[in-house]
Amino acid sequence: MARMHTRRRGSSGSDKPVADEPPEWSDVDAEAVEERVVELAEQGHDPSVIGMKLRDEGVKGTPVPDVKLATGKKLTEILEENDATGDLPEDLRSLMERAIGLREHMDENPQDHQNKRALQNTESKIRRLADYYRGDELDADFTYSYDVAVELLEE
Template identity: 80%
Template sequence: MARMHTRRRGSSGSDKPSADEPPEWSDVDSDDIEARVVELAEQGHDPSQIGMKLRDEGVTGTPVPDVKLATGKKITEILEENDAQSEFPEDLRNLMIRAVRLREHIRENQQDYQNKRALQNTEAKVRRLVKYYRGDEIAPDFQYSYDVATELLELEDE
């Protein structure tokens, strides 16, 4: 499939090896994994960061290669069950952070046409994602704007 805002084709990523059960060397209890996921979320980590931390550090020193194989649930499902999820989906939040940073950069560097285009593309992606998530994961009347994004990101940081 081609990239969204250029005519180039993207390179495909690697596929995860197919497995039906966790490896024998990773015999961590699923309750311990869920507790660690909630603990990391309370420390302010995103679901993708939680997965990497569990892969690298693990629970009590034993790495967890795949949370879904070990517990039967995705990280986001575990966070929903324990009311530890963030207000906005991770991909939308990251794009809003990028758009706010780009707008602040353009305010200081008005001749930077390349980043003006990058801001337009990023805000288009944000609007597209807002449309996708509207009603299910965010409020049905949510509209993206720079002011709304800065307010939301400041509230989330506190």
């Protein structure tokens, strides 16, 4: 699939190995993994950061290679069951943070045309994602603007 804002084609990524059960060396308790996921979410970590922390630090010193294999549920399902999800989806939040940073940079450097283009591309991605999430995870009347993004991310 081609990249959205360049003329280049996308690079192929690696596929996750197919596995039905956790590896033999990983003997973690499903309840302990769920408790650690909720604990990390309450500390303010995003789902992708939680997955990396479980992979690197683990639960009680034992790494968790895959949350779904260890618990039978996806990480986001665990967060939804325990009402530990954020107010914005993670991908939309990270794009808004990037757009705010680019906008602040543009205020200081108005002649930086390359970053002006990057800001336009980022804001178009945000609008497309907002259309996707509108009604389910966002209000039905949500529209993106710089002021709305700053207000949402301050909370």
